[in-house]
Amino acid sequence: MTKPVAIITGASSGMGESAAKQFFDAGYTVYAGARRIEKMAHLSKLGIHTLRLDVTDPQSNQAFVDQVLKDAGRIDILINNAGYGSFGALEDVSPEEAKQQFDVNVFGAMNLTQLVLPTMRAQHSGRIINNSSIVGQIYAPLGGWYFASKHAFEALSDSLRLEVKQFGIEVVITEPGGTNTNWLKISADHLIAATPANSAYRKMVDAFTSATPTGLETADQIGALMLKVAQTKHPKTRYQATMRDKWMVIAARKLSYRMFDRMVSGGL
Template sequence: MTNQVALITGASSGMGKAAAIRFHQAGYTVYAGARRLDRMADLAAQGIHTLKLDVTLPASNQAFVQAALDHEGRIDVLINDAGYGSMGAIEDVAPAEARRQFDVNVFGAANLIQLVLPTMRRQHAGKIVNNSSIGGQLYSSLGGWYYASKHALEALSDSLRLEVKDFSIDVMIIEPGGTATNWQQTAVDHMLAATPKDSAYRKMVETYALGTWHFKATGDDIAQLMLKAVTARHPKTRYQLTLMDTLAVVAARKLSYKMFDRGMRLATRLGAHSNHNQERSAESQQN
């Protein structure tokens, strides 16, 4: 693969950084964007173009896309990886934080799509990959704003796929489950700090925080999945990495809402119970 240009957002860490490396190794000319340039110094050392990018600012998005066009004259791939999860009860999450969740996870991605589409239409070719989550097809307590943003991103992607098919542009959705990063712990820490001590949901938040989730999937695993989607001759509309991720999506689609509700509540309690038992076991060994 040569002479193909890939734009990747959220490239300062995790899946975005891994994708920048994977696509560079595959022969793509990669433009990697993130708010922190210093965290992409290792990418620049490998020959990857790194640019400061805040996806919530239209001018920043325009400069990012224009830089690639000025130097390369084409854009073949856009990977919208920039995103984050803001956890907490819907009642407790401040309106400004809820809006920011959508600004980053939905409107930022949508703006970049709008900016690359004229070029892709002229080329009569292009690939757009939106990094969502299995949460884009399911839900749980304390993740309402995050899941809402991912559901919105997936609906946007589905409509877009129909609109641009006649221009030979493919739109794919990546749906990671849990990955072995600090995302989960960071989200939990933020949720605890943002939930008032006297909140009606404080006990629920603390129970959730006790949960233990062990994930084997890495950012590089997801990056390889992105590359697989982009290079597929007949790409699927959605990609999940593991069988468990696929089963979670199938359960959300096939079970009744009441059955799925019970399953999600049970999973949270079991996670907390498992973590409590592990802590007691560790204490016994120390004693």
């Protein structure tokens, strides 16, 4: 029996790395992509196919998909996991930085999606798993551009789901909350670096970065969630990893905007 083929982006660390391992252990032929291919050497040793991939470069995306099809002849799963968060007050964040977040988190993922769809349509099967975040359904201070990119990512995913259902293709969104990975520290470091010492928002930033996050999910939890989504016969449209994340999304839907403002602002 032919092994199902899974593409996983952003696989050099964190959630993508864990997903690559878990899908491989579950019997998938895995193609892992990341900008720094040397950081995936350990995945290659396991038998996972590793290829350089810069999702913001259409030529890189095309070359990646072409190689998968040349080797495997099919694509069953696409996990759009590559992404990053750069926080800061909207007044402080440069237009270039804002655009970069959309280039990675939205346009890059959608370009790769466009490239795999003809194959999935021809197969009349396939599943696209877009790894977003609970922030794709909520809002909070100091994350406007990142949150906006995830809202856009989810809106596109919802439209795509309705468009490709007729071809036997499913689109599912996973929504991690805070994860216990380097991503959180890198985001905090970027936030401090992006905020001038004399910024009107410096006090808010210092309070935000000095807070100790609790209840963080592990990369393995999210990797397991992605595998669950891939293997569920009739998946839901969205999955959160923990009850805390589920309640946060429910609160965003049920509370008044003023009440939710107070909830997410906290002591900031």
